Amino acid sequence: DSGVTQTPKHLITATGQRVTLRCSPRSGDLSVYWYQQSLDQGLQFLIQYYNGEERAKGNILERFSAQQFPDLHSELNLSSLELGDSALYFCASSVAPVSEDRRIFGPGTRLTVL
Amino acid sequence: KNQVEQSPQSLIILEGKNCTLQCNYTVSPFSNLRWYKQDTGRGPVSLTIMTFSENTKSNGRYTATLDADTKQSSLHITASQLSDSASYICVVSPPPAGTASKLTFGTGTRLQVTL
Numbered sequence A: 001d002s003g004v005t006q007t008p009k010h011l012i013t014a015t016g017q018r019v020t021l022r023c024s025p026r027s028g029d030l031s032v033y034w035y036q037q038s039l040d041q042g043l044q045f046l047i048q049y050y051n052g053e054e055r056a057k058g059n060i061l062e063r064f065s066a067q068q069f070p071d072l073h074s075e076l077n078l079s080s081l082e083l084g085d086s087a088l089y090f091c092a093s094s095v096a097p098v099s100e101d102r103r104i105f106g107p108g109t110r111l112t113v114l
Numbered sequence B: 001k002n003q004v005e006q007s008p009q010s011l012i013i014l015e016g017k018n019c020t021l022q023c024n025y026t027v028s029p030f031s032n033l034r035w036y037k038q039d040t041g042r043g044p045v046s047l048t049i050m051t052f053s054e055n056t057k058s059n060g061r062y063t064a065t066l067d068a069d070t071k072q073s074s075l076h077i078t079a080s081q082l083s084d085s086a087s088y089i090c091v092v093s094p095p096p097a098g099t100a101s102k103l104t105f106g107t108g109t110r111l112q113v114t115l
Helices: none
Strands: A005-007 A009-015 A019-024 A031-037 A046-052 A053-058 A064-068 A074-078 A087-094 A109-113 B004-007 B010-014 B019-025 B032-038 B046-052 B056-059 B062-067 B073-076 B087-092 B111-113
Touching: A005 A087, A009 A019, A019 A087, A019 B032, A031 A074, A046 A064, A064 B004, A064 B073, A074 A087, B010 B019, B019 B032, B019 B087, B019 B111, B032 B062, B032 B073, B046 B056, B046 B073, B056 B087, B073 B087
Parallel strands: A009 A109, B010 B111
Antiparallel strands: A005 A019, A019 A074, A031 A046, A031 A087, A046 A053, A064 A074, A087 A109, B004 B019, B019 B073, B032 B046, B032 B087, B056 B062, B062 B073, B087 B111
8 A cells, every 4th residue: 555545446437428537546645647648658748736736737738627626636627538648547646746755656546437 | 850769679687607798888978778677567667777877886786787889788687587587678878868858768678587
């Protein structure tokens, strides 16, 4: 158990729908990162939050959005889902916004869009 | 474009044997390089991290080497175990260290250890 929790573990939905993925960082960590991993693809950085504020943005589609709440948990919202959005979505956390050594990954949410 | 290429894509070895995974990168300038182990359906777990000035770093049966001149890194696994079956991902970061948006991930080498 890494200390980073993600829910749900699995999600199956249809094209055009909207889903919300949730992440709770490890206790004491202020920064949350979201990654997408498609089949046979490398991890793609989506977005980072630090203490409630957006810190860095990667290859995140306009259909996707995220936020970090005062209790530091984060949600990734995916809307107008397409078949190509099917992937593993990982959340990671760290103490500081650029703390490489402390980036701990959660177990992931597997999203299947039918 | 900064890239990280890993080879082989997949590898099958017998339990107890050694193996070496390769990572070539074009990221420049370069701050640090990390190897992750990712079990199927799980999140990646960090194995080693090396700065540009380090040549080798060990973590138990895992030893990573780095040649910053040729922009190559390798991960050597000694006396493999069934539990080593996983994907191994090379991640390169340009300065400033740890900038989330700048990390470049390789697509990984999928290792299967068999009896």
